[in-house]
Amino acid sequence: MDEVIIATKNEGKAAEFKTMLAPLGVKVRTLLDFPEIEDIEETGHTFEENAVLKAEETAFALQKMVIADDSGLSIEYLGGKPGVYSARYAGEQKDDAKNIQKVLQELKGVPHEERSARFHCALAIAAPGQETITVEGTVEGIIAEKPEGMGGFGYDPIFIVKDKGKTMAQLTKEEKNKISHRANALNKLQLLLQHEDSVFRGNKEDR
């Protein structure tokens, strides 16, 4: 595998995939490089369903192998919300600051011990005529009282990583890419592909 297309238009995700896949020597392109591909409607009820939708539609459109990422934040006190609606929680414009404000508003006055949350990342790898493969990675956290830190993207400034006692946005890129839901999912995918005898492994010479 010398090139992989990540079916995302999210710049934060795109940057993380580029960094995490760099050691493998794989060239990474994203949908930011294919502006002709229109937004795919995320009609699934789970992260996995949406990842499969995005991966299969893009693989069909480009006739290439692609990986899609559907991810989001699930907050226990809110019954799992924003969940699959994380990107558009505060409206169609997918505004990170507004999404964060909405979550903080909904958790106003809720004590620390009831602010448990989890980031999810479902990855799907699809290629024309191949069975799609999916994996999911998570990371546990607590929703902060206010945003802290400048790194990452999305909900990172309000997500205190349980094992670190800092928000995801306060971690360095290297730290985030070691422990994140996306890193966990990508590690699982790599392990799975090592055992999978399919087109996704590429030619022996590529390995």
Ligand SMILES: O=P(O)(O)OP(=O)(O)OP(=O)(O)OC[C@H]1O[C@@H](n2cnc3c(O)ncnc32)[C@H](O)[C@@H]1O
């Ligand atoms: O569908 P694509 O084009 O990949 O881009 P998107 O931004 O719409 O992506 P999703 O549908 O998967 O929605 C993900 C939401 O979860 C948030 N999110 C995902 N991963 C995150 C991370 O690592 N840190 C913080 N927030 C994250 C992100 O900001 C979005 O609001």
Ligand SMILES: [Mg+2]
């Ligand atoms: Mg999306």
